[in-house]
Amino acid sequence: MDMAHEDSFAARLDGAARDVAALLAALLSETPLEGEIGRPPHLMQAMRHGVLNGGKRLRPFLVIETVRMLGGPRDAALRVAAALECIHCYSLIHDDLPAMDDDDLRRGQPTVHVAFDEATAILAGDALLTMAFDILAAPETHLPDQARLALIGQLSRAAGVGGMVGGQALDLHAERVAPDEAGIVRLQAMKTGALLRYACAAGALTSGADAQTLARMTRFGEIIGLAFQLADDLLDVTSDAATLGKAAGKDAGRGKGTLVSLHGVDAARARLDTLVQEAAVLLEPFGDAGHTLVETARFIASRDR
């Protein structure tokens, strides 16, 4: 990878993160929207604490870059990206709760239940989850009705009992009964894979893509999800707490199996290379326009190096 490309990728990632954060800040203002009775300042503050925290905005970036590649509308892409980020941030707020992963820090800052209290953290998560659907349903998301309904329908399935939330439930259970390899793959596809897959599918839906392109981007998102999880599991083994910014070796310490613990670091790295190649082949039809998304796959796969 030459430096010019790397710089432009990093700049593009940063730029998208800034644009999404600016939109999220506007959406999390204290002015009630039509049909709302009021917005309690304390709850809004907790929501902003959980959302405007300097995240990389990887899921939004996937939406935005898919829409850019397919020539779709950028304004709508930003709103879809913001909705997805609301879901991601709510899941972090709830995952951090004492009854769940019990984490006090995220990105070096106190988690929402520490900075506020548990009840407020539960409600801030609930409100962000609800707001995601508000953003997608609103006419301000200038897309055909069918596209907005498809975005809502697919998001609910990616984020709900058959996706992210179900994966979190399986993950809690995995601390008591270790799943076999098929169980690990399923758990990860639900817990982290579903939203990453959705990000790319949502980009296609936002762009009005045909069924074949939607299927291709959905598959691309699946590969991104597999690579993300594998790189995460590698990080958990190879990083120390200082680089990671959270307790390292935590998953292994809890006795949760990962594909890395089953097959070893070398096999995981080889699999990551294969996934990046597969991602690149999938995007060949888009030529140079697909370059940034292939870079994204490479970026995600190499987070531990």
Added chain:
Amino acid sequence: MDMAHEDSFAARLDGAARDVAALLAALLSETPLEGEIGRPPHLMQAMRHGVLNGGKRLRPFLVIETVRMLGGPRDAALRVAAALECIHCYSLIHDDLPAMDDDDLRRGQPTVHVAFDEATAILAGDALLTMAFDILAAPETHLPDQARLALIGQLSRAAGVGGMVGGQALDLHAERVAPDEAGIVRLQAMKTGALLRYACAAGALTSGADAQTLARMTRFGEIIGLAFQLADDLLDVTSDAATLGKAAGKDAGRGKGTLVSLHGVDAARARLDTLVQEAAVLLEPFGDAGHTLVETARFIASRDR
């Protein structure tokens, strides 16, 4: 009220509750839908525990009866009713958590976090909230795209930070700083009023009603919300734990103000009578077809007698 009417009202309420419960049971099956990766049995069990609990299904009844009055499609009404009940039930599961109201019993049964555990209760609530939007977005809810989007958009505003969730946040805060009368009215309009108002508005949207009818039913729903809360506050003062099935005088004991504590029982009863009259006047244009909804207003207002 003559006995024949009362019987037929009770039978209608029971019948609707049975139909909604049957649909909810089907929606909460363990078979994954298209786009879902899997449905963890343990989480589904917790969701069913929180939903299939013999509730009166008052909000669903308001949807169904509004659609019946306006001549809309009953199948769609049932699905909209089920979506709304998912929201109501998720809110009860989260409200019952130790960090919130810390209730061990609901309808004489262990609450979800007692029957399962806190993490599972948080996730079951999250999954039900998400599922509500899935139900409304799905093509199985045979309504025009515009109607489904309006139902989703209005639900997100009624249930989110500017409605129910925001009201719950204000309620927690009210335990520390007692609100004035305007603050109490606002809190109650958000916490309990917003979903009841939505129920009636959703019935109008499901029926393809014109803007004037939608506004009329939204106002009717507001009145239902006011009456519901006032009757609840009266119950809190006048009932004992045996009749109420939960700890009585709990709100007063926590020092939360209510309109009953500010103005007294007699003023509250007089206000309830006025609200029922206002409800009846609003539905006059619908003639006999509006009879059941007026009965519903009366039923809600007289729960303490």
